[in-house]
Amino acid sequence: MxxxxxxxxxxxxxxxxxxxxxxxNMAAVRVSFTWMGTRKTLTPEQRAQAAQPFEAEGQYLSAGKKLLDTSHSAFKAVTAIRGKIASTWKSMSLPFPEPGVRLIRQDEVANFSFLMTDYRAELADAVANLDRHYSELKVAAAERLGRLFNPGDYPETLVGLFDVSWDFPSVEPPDYLRELNPALYEAERARVAARFDxxxxxxxxxxxxxxxxxxxxxxxxxxxxxxxxxxxxxxxxxxxxxxxxxxxxxxxxxxxxxxxxxxxxxxxxxxxxxxxxxxxxxxxxxxxxxxxxxxxxxxxxxxxxxxxxxxxxxxxxxxxx
Known part of the structure; x- marks a missing residue:
């Protein structure tokens, strides 16, 4: 809106x-997630099978399957940490007119990094716990998906498939432009000034x-x-x-x-x-x-x-x- x-x-x-x-007085801050997808689009053959009871053509259907039960308590714990991370990032920063970037007080950068490091460790622990339940989640998925279940959809482990990273990208024009192309440098300065306005x-x-x-x-x-x-x-x-x-x-x-x-x-x-x-x-x-x-x-x-x-x-x- x-x-x-x-x-x-x-x-x-x-x-x-x-x-x-x-x-x-502010610094740009960006938070990114590595997050395993839990849904997979059906193959054309599977869509055709799903369409048969409706006497429809598979190519006119859009369908997918849910690989894991995301309502499982171990999975919800992982998702909750992602929510806390996003909430902390937004509560400590202001919006900025570039996708994925917000502004944080420079004197809060160290504290923010400390909090994110703690959250990252908490996320790793939660993912390790989820991985301990991974076998039972796959068994449950096989029962629910029936012939749609494909072992090849599932990695051997969930460890490393959920992570968070953060950085502080520069939003200022690069200094090398000052001598390389003064006109372009001034144009970039004006663009950045407009962004902060x-x-x-x-x-x-x-x-x-x-x-x-x-x-x-x-x-x-x-x-x-x-x-x-x-x-x-x-x-x-x-x-x-x-x-x-x-x-x-x-x-x-x-x-x-x-x-x-x-x-x-x-x-x-x-x-x-x-x-x-x-x-x-x-x-x-x-x-x-x-x-x-x-x-x-x-x-x-x-x-x-x-x-x-x-x-x-x-x-x-x-x-x-």
Missing amino acids: DALLDVPRSNARSNQSTAQNLRA EAVQLAESAFLEEFGKLVSHLTERIGGVGEDGKPKVFRDSAIGNLGDFFDRFRNLNVRSNEQLDELVAQAQRAVRGIGAQDLRDSGDLRQRVATELNRVQSALDGLMVDRPRRRIIRPSKPSEV
């Missing part, structure tokens, strides 16, 4: 300064959208009543997720939108020192917080409506993650 963001002309200079600051807009848009969803959800849960006339039930995570957002916003905010900064500060004041159980125990407190967050939500709605003076095209999600 296109992300639309209001960029008033009066802010052009401050936005340029923000982009320069982003460029000076767009990164500012993407970051602001991402924060605005996430903040709006969190405030809207919490306001609806604590301010509404159910069909029985009683206050709606809400999870502790409704408060916890907002607190996590405040921390991430403080660490990664590019300071490009004073209105958004102020609204985040207002929401922080509204819930400061208040836990989920406090809201459950006090109807008055619950109503007060809901009222204050409603004001924040109304202002956010205005920002969302007024922002499409400039269209930012979100890059497609990288296939690696």
Whole structure:
């Protein structure tokens, strides 16, 4: 979906300064996965066999088979680690308009690498455990697939077929272009500058959208009543997720939108020192917080409506993650 963001002309200079600051203090970071596929397309002969009960022609069918039971607890453990890795990468970084690349604070690079190293070891342990269940998974697959089962579809071991890697690619124009082709070097400098200008807009848009969803959800849960006339039930995570957002916003905010900064500060004041159980125990407190967050939500709605003076095209999600 296109992300639309209001960029008033009066802010052009401050936005340029923000982009320069982003460029000076952030590093590009990329995460990639090696991941065994668990589905395989049927051969033409197999498609023809599958089509017979329907009196159809195999060439007009698209069909595949599932090689392993991905709902097995050992396989789910491997998948869960991939989810944690992707979540950590995204929570510590900002979007960048190049597929598969995000921006991380330079002073967080070492910490990020440390976390990824730990996750990689955890993934290796989980894969080793999955490999111990591999024989039983193949037996189960043979029973489920029947004549579609082909031992040749299965490697001898799963070790090495699931892995994660990360790197910090340069997004700056190479220095050798400066002397080799000055005109091309300047063109690349302009392109990179435009990329970081767009990164500012993407970051602001991402924060605005996430903040709006969190405030809207919490306001609806604590301010509404159910069909029985009683206050709606809400999870502790409704408060916890907002607190996590405040921390991430403080660490990664590019300071490009004073209105958004102020609204985040207002929401922080509204819930400061208040836990989920406090809201459950006090109807008055619950109503007060809901009222204050409603004001924040109304202002956010205005920002969302007024922002499409400039269209930012979100890059497609990288296939690696």
